[in-house]
Amino acid sequence: MSASGAVVTSVAVGFVQVLVIGIGGLLLVGLMRKVRSHLEGRVGPPIHQPMLDLRKLFTKERVRPDHASWIFPAGPVVLVATVVLLAAISPLLTIHPPIKHGADFFVVVFVLLIGSVVLALAALDPGTPFGGMGASRAMTIAALTEPALLVAILALSIPARTSDLSSLVRIGLIHPQLIASPGRILALGAFVVVILAESGRLPIDNPSTHLELTMIHEAMVLEYAGSDLALVTLGEAMRLSFLVALLVNLFAPWGVATRPGAPALVIGLVALAGKVALTGMAIATFEVFTAKLRLFRVPELLAGGFVLAVFASLTALVVR
């Protein structure tokens, strides 16, 4: 394959991944809502409801607070942009992503953090009380999840001697027995806690609450309307699907395309969709049976995740 042909293929793959994460994210949110509704004994909205909501929001009038600066509209845009970037370069459908060795795990973590921080700043911008409260709560949680996440990444990187995502996924494919090692299981526990915290799901944050006492993420985006809100919703959905896709690819990488070519990509897509859907349904079921933790108990859960990550790293160091 010629060099330009390779570039075109890479760009195409990246584009496809972004589309998959975007549309898949909305569908995932809808699927999780459907599962929750069924478990709660209701019929619930259709699975493509989030897409309909998004279309509705784009047609609505954009309202901005008087004292907001340029940061306020920039928040949603940056949020979406970060996830789009990460979706394009990460090994989701194939382990040969567009930019070779571009998707380092630490890069992923910090780019996601950029999105969270800018959103928090945008929430502080208009000077409303809810925005400030939501931003401070969100940053407290972020301050506790980041160390846990970094140490958990360390646990995965030590046996592979690299933190490059494609290599991690490839090693998972080549040595399946590593998957069941206790270090990986502990790391999985830590990652699940972190993902629940980063995407604002129960038991850390209730995505459907609007009570002052319990809002974290919702408080930050309370002031948005119209296309701003549409972008925020899209960004959150994409974050969730991206994180879940990363989780399944690291811990259950079967089905990921290892060879270039359309058929392999299609298989990869189907496998990814299936795994993400299953994980999403598991998370939704878990949410039905969990109550939201009181805010001052959240650090305990996150500290527990941190300790699990520390144990995972130590076992990875020792048991080689």
Added chain:
Amino acid sequence: MSGPVFSGSLELAAGVVLVCAAVTLWRRSLNAIVKTLAIQGLALGAVALVLGIHQHDGGLIAVACFVAVAKGAAIPTLLRRVVRSDPTSREAAPLINVPASLVGAGALTLFAFATTAPVTTLLPTTAGRLIPIGFATLLIGFFAMTVRRKAVSQIVGLLLVDNGIALIAFLATSGVPLIIELGVSLDVLLVVVVLRVLATQMGSRFGGFDLDQLRELHD
């Protein structure tokens, strides 16, 4: 037992022991803590069982069953009776709050791995490399004894120390001579019986199980 199955199951059982130790610092309900201790006892028995099967040592397998019964069933049952008679069976306010204790547990684990280097260099086998886990459990048990306020929590800390030492004994030497092992387990059982009696007396005499009330003797 084949190599990877042996090492995998041994690592898994040892990992469960360590995670249970951390979970006792995490949970507040005394019932949950006692249940976690029971799981840890069973995991400890599993470690001995795996070692016994791998080395075709019948004595070790017998000890494994005894340990699983004693630490996984008998001792938690004794403790549960004390918990049931305590009206406030929650560790409401430990001296160090839960997130800090959990981070402390992580730090103690690191310390354990660092200080037991001479033992692991002496024994670079699969079992030997897991010895630091026993030390970590021991240190976490110490920590739990010093920062907890309830009598039952202190007993749990003491049992964690004992479980950590038993884990080290199994991994390092595949068990000390049988009779010593039995003597040790019986001693631990007796200690728990004694502690249970004392705790019950404390409950009736002090009207509660809060160790904060034990403040009369000091300099």
Added chain:
Amino acid sequence: MLAIVVLILPIAAGAASAVLAWRRSVSWFGTATSGAVLITGVILAVQVVHGRPVVALDGALRVDALSAFMVIVIGVIALLATWQSVRYLSAEIDAGRCSQRHAALYGVLVQAFLASMLLAVVAANLGVLWVAIEATTIATTFLVGHRRTRNSLEASWKYITICSVGIALAFLGTVLFYLAALHVGGHAHASLDWTALIAVSHHLDPGVVRLAMALLVLGYGTKVGLAPMHSWLPDAHSQAPAPVSALMSGVLLTVAFYALLRFKAIADGALGPTFPRALLVTVGLLSLVIAASLLLTQRDYKRMLAYHSVEHMGLIALGAAAGSSLAIAAVLLHILGHGLAKGVLFLASGEILLSEGTSEIDQIKALLVRRPALGGIFGFGLLALLGLPPFSLFVSELNMLRAEVQVGLGWAAAISLVCMAVIFGAVMSHGRHLLLGSAGGQRVHKTPGIVTVPLIGGLVGCAFLGVIAWPMQSLLQAAAHVVAI
């Protein structure tokens, strides 16, 4: 055979206590068995001093010179304590503080306590030694809490939690020694038998032995009462009934130290004397300094005696750190002398508590005037403990200091002298307050002979040992030779 007899005697007495209801005669039987233990110890000592160690039960029990000496120590103090127990228990029953069943339980537990200590010193296997010392902890917990008051309950809780942790650490140290031995000879030849370990001590892995020795000093050191693991000692020894305090302070601490001496001998072979010496010097000096600083402010005379035990254990640790033949012989003499003097003092303090009803120093005055015999015994006991001649503690302390200077621990000896001077002052001032003063016209009470005779006997024995070396000389030297460098 004799070794087994030593163990059977207290077991028989305990069984008698369990089966029969409490009667004075049953209690006196217990005293008689302790006397028999002492006699057996003397016979064993005579046998092993010039001959080979006595072995029994197919090598499970082994009595060498050191063990025989410890049996004598246990026998002597057990005799004194069980003698006083009769009076203590009958007084408690008469006062209604104790039921007959409770007294029987006390009898059983004391005999079980004695049996475990004897097992610890005659066991050939270090694992059995551990089990025996753990058994002493279990037996004494209920003895400490015998009076069922809030304070004694608190004391027994602290005692068992702290000592169980210490014992657990000691077990870990024992396991690590076993691990090191495994690596020398493999499963077939590894064992926890002391003589076997001594034989291979030069081949043991130094790193593991270092870790093991540190754990053992921490672990058994808790039972010895060395700082910083001593916090259970003042509470337990002050709240326990007086005969139990005498036994615990006089013997149990030193039986745990005996275990340390056995392990130290192995560690010296594996590592050379430097590291074990450093460990023992550290805990010894720390104990001395802490005891000295806390003795100044004591208000309870039983706690004062308990802290004094911490000081003496620190001195013993320093002596053992020196490690030479002279040092260990002095340590062993100190163990016997301290046991006698401390035992007498605790028993006397029990009698004082019985007659005065309080254990605060401030509330008792002019004891020497009001109860001359008791006050005299207490006073002479304090003098004995402070290391004044003619009591044997003077000789042993002097020799320990000499030995420490000889091996280069002169600086440690100097610090210990300073601490001893501080303690001297503190104890003298407390004792002066207790004993001297004007009685304000109160009657002079006479203490019954059954109480004073054994106590005076103990003090005379202590003085005798300090003046005439002959009976113990060869035994001490033989015993020291077993574990000295």
